[in-house]
Amino acid sequence: MEFDLSWILLGLPVAFVLGWLASRFDLRQLRDENRRAPKAYFKGLNYLLNEQQDQAIDAFIEAVQNDPDTTELHFALGNLFRRRGEYNRAVRVHEHLLSRGDLGRADRDRAQHALALDFLKAGLLDHAEDALRRLEGTPFEAQARVALLAIYERSRDWPQAMAITQKMQEAHQGDFSARQAHFLCEQALAKSAHGDTEGARAMFEQAVKTAPQAARARIELARLKQRAGHAREALDTLLELADVAPVWLPLAVPLMVELSLATGQGEKVFTLLRQRYDVMPSLDLLDGIVALDTALGHDSSPREWYVRHLEHEPSLVAAAKWLHDEKLEHEQFHPQVQRSLDQAAKPLTRYRCAACGFEARQHFWQCPGCQTWDSYPARRVEEL
Incomplete structure (x- = not known):
């Protein structure tokens, strides 16, 4: 049987036409799909700008369904869920991103950071800590450490807080010596509460070395020494505070007055408080001066100190204290007036x-x- 070449000649144009029609159909379908995806995306963006979050979420979900490989839509959707407080849905979105094998390193780190934020906002601190630790060595490392520090402080895990601040300081994220001194003080107070006086003292002394300008460590160390019966050492510790961080001295005045009288150094501390008061007038310094002035039997009256203060600093608190021992013309009304002044001055203290x-x-x-x-x-x- 002879093969008829005319069929080939007729079939080629037909095949070409069918192929061309098929390609046109595929291109049209692809264009329609691509057109629908951006349309849903821009619709969601418009809703978002108008603060219509419900409609924005619906639009973004539609866009994700049309193009499930679009990572940016997933991030936008996850962030919207987090802002609305729908943390479970936000977690699912970001975990879905992390489960994809084709996700690039940058997007994976970004999704891990977003997941950590989801857990933080939801109050799931254990999950948040694990997610944040996975960000070591990523561009989000510095932010993760700040968040970890907040978690450790909130849970009062002071050793972990100390460790993370050391890393942050080594990475030049700031000077955390003052905060580290607080962490040491917190641990020292816990040891003291459990009867470990020596351990507490060692930690307070370490806190002083860590942050010499930090007042808390010296004040707490002085209290510890006082309880141990070392009043002279305790007073010396507070006198050091007056040299290295005088701005915090008002907080130590009551303890300093007590220790000075117990050690026979009342005149020395009285002179120190007066010198500091002349540089920086303070109600607490004034109270200390009045207390020592009375205890040491000086000729001046406590009321005179409050009057001197009022000459330079208008103070309702000082006025109420001055009036306490003042005789009024109508003395029968003194208690009512004094009570009213004390009540008005209380918020100011x-x-x-x-x-x-x-x-x-x-x-x-x-x-x-x-x-x-x-x-x-x-x-x-x-x-x-």
């Missing part, structure tokens, strides 16, 4: 956090409100 404004009757080394260290000045609200 508080300490205020310089970071968040949280006020407290006592001085805190770490603010209970914002957790910032050394944010409480050694001065009362009225003096700020």
